[in-house]
Structure formats: C-alpha cells, structure tokens
Amino acid sequence: MPVLTRLIPSPLVVDINAGALDDLAGLLHDQRISHSGKLAVAISGGSGQRLRERLSPALPGATWYEVGGGTLDDAIKLADAMKSGHYDAVVGLGGGKIIDCAKFAAARIGLPLVAVATNLSHDGLCSPVATLDNDAGRGSYGVPNPIAVVIDLDVIRQAPIRFVRSGVGDAISNISAVADWELAHRVKGEDIDGLAAAMARQAGEAVLRHPGNCEDDGFLTVLAEGLVLTGISMSVAGDSRPASGACHEINHAFDLLFPKRAASHGEQCGLGAAFATHLRGDKETADLMVRVLRRHGLPVLPTEIGFQEDEFVQAVEFAPQTRPGRYTILEHLDLSTDQIRDAYADYVQAIHSAEAHAG
Template identity: 85%
Template sequence: MPVLTRLIPSPIAVDIRPGALDDLGTVLADQRISQSGRLAVAISGGSGARLRDRIAPALPGASWYEVGGGSLDDAINLADAMKSGRYDAVVGLGGGKIIDCAKFAAARLGLPLVAVATNLAHDGLCSPVATLDNDAGRGSYGVPNPIAVVIDLDVIREAPIRYVRSGIGDAVSNISCVADWELSHRETGEQIDGLAAAMARQAGEAVLRHPGGVGDDGFLQVLAEGLVMTGISMSVAGDSRPASGACHEINHAFDLLHPRRAASHGEQVGIGAAFAMHLRGARDEAVHMAEVLRRHGLPVLPDEIGFSREEFTEVVAFAPETRPGRYTILEHLALSRDQIRDAYADYAKAIGS
C-alpha cells in the first residue's frame, strides 16, 4: 500500500504572543516535555540572566547554567555540566548563541530542547542546526528540532532593535534561497522538496509584504512565525537548502574574508539576497526587496556596512567556495570579477544608490 502521508518534525508547542513568558511553566509542565519538573535551563549572562528572577518561581525543579559564549567548547562544557542531573529536558533561554549551545548540549545528552528566544535575530531558533564557533572558524552541527518554542513579544521589544532588523533580513532572504533551489533543480536535477520550499518562501513573503514596522506587535508576530516556519522547513527538507542560497554564500564570504568587520547575519544576507535577485534578472523583485529592507532600516549596499565596492566584488567572487557542491545563481553565472563589478554597478543604479 502506498504511503499517503508523511510525518513532519515540528514542535509540539509554539507560543508566540505578548506575555508568553508568564505561561512558560505551563508549557514545560506538558507531560511530553517534563514529567518530574527537573529541567536544565541554559541562560546567557545578559537577557537570560535578567529574566531568571522573573520565571524561576514557576520552575522550582530547575537547575540553572550560565553559558559563557557561542563556541563548540561552550556547548560541550554545558553538556558535561548537565550530564549528571537526570533532567527531563533542556531549556535554552536567550539569544541565538545560547539556544544553539543548548541545542547541541541537549542533543549530546539525548534530551528534548525547549527554545525560549529573547530576540529574533535569525531563523536558527527553531532549526535542526546548531551554529557554533570552532577552531576553524564556525561550523554547523545537525541537531533535533526544539520540542517547544516560546517567544514573548514584550521581551522581543526590549531587545536592541538591530536584532529584529537582522531577523527581517534573514526571513526575506528565503525568497532568494528558494529561487536558487529551484534553479538547481532545473539545471542540475537536484531534488527539491515542494513543501519545504513553499513553507520557506511563504514565510519570507509574509514578512516582505507586511505593511507594519519593527515596533508593531502584528509585524513582530509575523516575523517570529516566519522564522519558526523557516526552521521547520529545514527539518522537512533534511538540510538548510530552503533557507540557504547565494545570499548565505555571500554572508559566509563576508565572515571568512573580513571576520573583524563583518556586520550582522541578517544585514549581510539581506544585501546578498537583493543582489542575487538582481543577478537572476528579477529586477523588479530586487528593487522591491531593497525598498522593504530600507524601510525597516537595513542596509542594501555594502558601503552601508563599511565595505567598498571592490571589497564586495571580492566577497561575491569568493562566495561559491564557502559551500562546495551547492548550486546557486553565483555558480550558474560563474561571473568574472569584471562582470561582478558591472553587475553591482547596475544593481546599485537600479535600487538608487
């Protein structure tokens, strides 16, 4: 008999709203998450530590672990510290680095992970990937999806606005990423998962088309939901393909070539996505994407994040080397440096440099 359905790996609870943190104890009391109430809570020294006093009374059986950073060593040390605790689940409370460390530690211990995000900087909060600094620079490690996600929009508004802007850039870049995936399907025969592509693209389009701004609950709700859906789309696909294309290659090239000068992930992928849309001939879409990014206060030109046009040319030329085997518009066009310079000049003119 043919298989008529498939199981989609996704959280059993997603709570995104103002005041969600006040009901964290109820979410964690779900018998599928914690039967005994014994929880290991990983927090940062910043936002997580500030929230500890607020939520600790609702988690009397929790043990608290402060994570020093976002490296592989930090994640391994966290897992070692939690090893003897006999916990039901791990809770990652903080930004992306803390949640990624908690994901890795939970996977190492075979425990479910509850992600409690204090900012919306990128789509990693619900993805099956932990991105951690290592001796070679930065690595991506496969981990299970969080079993639950809690995002309090009141807490999100208290975080620096640059984190929301970064999340916008990451979400909007999905549109370019899916276009790259479809290009690879046509040109190389790479298998494409239609459901994963639809989820990622719709998440990006919802953010791109929303008329609200970074201070509106309605817009923050759509952005948070979009980032969660993007993470789930990666689980559906089995890798990062729905949310990683030429724009992310450009981001990685920025990080590798200029590690001390690199901007935020979302700023770099936003620029990369708009430029990639221009490269594939989707000029109107590129202009509209740039207009939306600008409206939200994000850069659309490299000089807006401190890089010259020549440095950007170098970044784009190097970008395909960051993801060997991945096929995007950059690999498809295989532009020379002179061609990249000309394409960038055309892009800058089109969006109004």
C-alpha cells in the first residue's frame, strides 16, 4: 500500500503573541522540553543581558552564555562551553546571529533548540540552516529545525523598526523566489515541491497584502507567522529553494562585492525581488511589490541604500555566480552588461510612471 501522507519537520510549539516570554518556563515544562529546568541559554551582550535580568527568576536552573558574534568560531566555542552541562535543551535568545550560533551549537552537542526571537529581520529563525561567517566569507550549515519558536510581540516592538522592515522585504521576496523555482521546473525540469512552494508563496502573499503597518500587532503577527512558515517550507523542500531565487542572488552579490556598504538582508532581498519580478514581465506584481515596499519604508531603488546605477548593474551581473547551479530569471535571460543597464532603466521608468499615475 502506498504511503498516503508524509511527516513534516516543524516545531513542536509556535507561540506568537504579546507577553509570550512571560510564560517561557511554563511552556518548556508543559511541552516536556525541559522538566528539570536545566537549560543552556545563548544571549547577546546588549538586549540579551536585559532579558536575562527579566527571565532569570523564572529560569533558576539555566546557565547563561554570552555569544560574541555570528561566526563559525563563535558557534563552535559556544558548543564547547555547553557540552559538559547535561542540559535538556538550548535556548537561543536574540536576533539572527544569536539564534544561528545557538542552532549550530545545539546540533553539534545533540540537543533540541528553542528559538526565542527578539526581532523579525529575516526568515532564519525557524529554518533548518545556520548562516555563519567563516574564513571564506559566509557559509550555510544544515541543522535541525527548532523544537519550539517563541516570539513576544512586546519585545519585537522594542527593537529598532529597521529589523521589522527587513523581515518584510525577506518575506515578500518569497513570491519572486517561488516564481523562479517554477521557471526552473518549466525550462529545466527541476523538481518542485508543491507543498513547500505553496507555504512560501502564501507566507509572502499574506505579508504583501496585509493593510497594516510595522507597528500593528495584527501585521507583526502575520509577518512572524510568515517567517516561521517560510522556515518550515525550506525544511519541507530540503533546501532554501522556496525562499531564495534571483532576489537572494542579488542580495549575496551586494554582500560579496560591497561588504562594508551592504544594507540589511531584507532591504536587499526586497529590492532584488521587485527587480526580478520586473524582469519576468509580471508588471502587476512588480508594481504591487514596489508600492508595499515603499509603504513600509523599504528601498525600491539601489540609490536609496547608497548604490549607484553602475554598482547595481555590476551586482546583477555577478549575482548568478553566488549560487552556482540555481536557475532563476537571471540565468534564464543571461543578460549582457548593456542589457542589464537597459532593463534597470525600464524598471526605474516603470516605478516613476506608476508613482506619477498614483499621484
């Protein structure tokens, strides 16, 4: 008899609401993640220390580890420090760098990870990947999904709003990434996982079409849910394909070519997604992306994050080299330098025309 269903790797619990941190100890106990209360908690030196003061009374059995940064060496040092502690679980409490270090360390010592996000800057909080800086630049390391994800909206609102905006750009870029995946399926016969694609696309669409702003609880909830679902979609697919296409290739190109000037991950991915969608000829979606990115205070032109036209053209030309073997609209069109420059001019004109019409 054929197998009629499949198991999907996903967190045991996802708690997204205002005040979620107030019951972190109870959640870990009730979900049988930690009966003894012996936890290894990875935190940053800034906001992490303030949260430690708040949470320590409720977590008397926890040992707190300050993470120096977001490098592979930092993650290995964290694992080495934790491995003799006989803990029930590792808690990563912080932003992307802290959670990625905690993911890697937990995997290295064979413990489950609880991801407690203090900002919503990107979709890595629930993904099966730890992105860490190394001697060669930056690497992606496969790790298990978090066993639990806790997002306290009160804490999210305390972080600089640029982190929420970055998450918006990353979530919206899913729509472009899935379109690239479907293109690779049509042209190259690449396998596509319909469930993973549906999860990633709907997460992006929910953020794209929500009328709220970056300070509304309703919008923050949808964004947080979208980022969690995107992480699970990558687990379903077995790689980053549902959330990474030409948009992320352009982002990686900015990071590699201009490492000291690069903007946030989500700003670059949102801009890359809008341009890639324009290249696909999907004017309606590209126009909507631009309007929504603008409404949330995100860039739609490279000049808005300090890059000139020639630098953007250079990044787009270099982008396919960042993910060898990945087929997107950039590989499909295989544009020359002059063709990229012409396409960018068309993109700018389309934005100006749409804004003039709207005004």
